[in-house]
Amino acid sequence: MIQRLCVIGVGLIGGSIACGTRAAGEVGSVVGVDADAANLRAALDSGVIDCAYDNVAEGAADCDLVVIATPVGAIESVLKALRPVWSDSAVYTDVGSTKGNVIAAAERVFGAVPPNFVPGHPIAGAERSGVGAAKRDLYAGKRVILTPLPETRPAAVDAVETLWRCLGARVSHMAPGHHDEVLAATSHLPHVLAFALTAMLGRKDEQDEIFQYAAGGFRDFTRIASSDPAMWRDICLANSGEIVALLELFRAHLEIVESHIKHRSADELFALFTEARDARQRFLDQLEK
Ligand SMILES: NC(=O)C1=CN([C@@H]2O[C@H](COP(=O)(O)OP(=O)(O)OC[C@H]3O[C@@H](n4cnc5c(N)ncnc54)[C@H](O)[C@@H]3O)[C@@H](O)[C@H]2O)C=CC1
Ligand SMILES: O=C(O)C(=O)Cc1ccc(O)cc1
Structure with missing residues (x-):
């Protein structure tokens, strides 16, 4: 007590x-x-x-x-x-x-x-x-x-x-260092991506009113961009090394996806999306454990 x-x-x-x-x-x-x-x-x-x-x-x-x-x-x-x-x-x-x-x-x-x-x-x-x-x-x-x-x-x-x-x-x-590495991947990086995407589309929205046509997927992906900006500024500055390293990795991955789309590489795109869906299923399965 x-x-x-x-x-x-x-x-x-x-x-x-x-x-x-x-x-x-x-x-x-x-x-x-x-x-x-x-x-x-x-x-x-x-x-x-x-x-x-x-x-x-x-x-x-x-x-x-x-x-x-x-x-x-x-x-x-x-x-x-x-x-x-x-x-x-x-x-x-x-x-x-x-x-x-x-x-x-x-x-x-x-x-x-x-x-x-x-x-x-x-x-x-x-x-x-x-x-x-x-x-x-x-x-x-x-x-x-x-x-x-x-x-x-x-x-x-x-x-x-x-x-x-x-x-x-x-x-x-x-260990504290391990904590910061793991949380950068599953929490900090997704928040940065959600903030970046929503800010980018927010600028476009001023010209095109695109948010009027957004569906549930957009709402799911961007929920965490409603989080407190001051809290997330502090987190990003506190764990900048881990977050920047992951952003570099993510950028390289995004370039691969971009190249598959540009070159109409249907099999490669299918394989990459299947790999992602399987990974997410492993995440969902361990939530229930
Ligand atoms: N929001 C979330 O989902 C999670 C947040 N955290 C961590 O928990 C902490 C708090 O986050 P939230 O509760 O979401 O934030 P919050 O904004 O709801 O609460 C933080 C409170 O601290 C007060 N505060 C700020 N500076 C202060 C100071 N110098 N002295 C006294 N009070 C002060 C603010 O006025 C505010 O009421 C943060 O460190 C965050 O990284 C951890 C897990 C989840
Ligand atoms: O809103 C959500 O889904 C979150 O991910 C909340 C959250 C924010 C910060 C943390 O350190 C842990 C959990």
């Missing part, structure tokens, strides 16, 4: 942790900290949090578990603000979509990553933001990746695993 949980950044992800732990009966009180006064007010009014602070150090003091759920570009400043009240008896974690930069930020702020800080990332979410989008069951059946370091205290890892399990999530461990 968590006595006093502090959520820094009470948006979609932090707000869902707050209401999920309360629904599970696993928390005494929830302290919310947010830089956006209107969002903080909404979190308090809707009962997602019990008390609200705009100051990180004041909110986190005397809490036994502190979850940092701000965009990844803000995590270093949050760690700096936490440093004066950092308690050896509390456990700290984050939910950032990238892990290498969060660990590097902790090293810069503290000299070394504190043994009671457990970097984490729930592989669950949506294209919506803010506490209004929070859901108590957001993490049910979803995966969470923790990237503890050799110096991370086992009891701190246990406490963070217990938090996620009480929300119904399945917890795995990964």
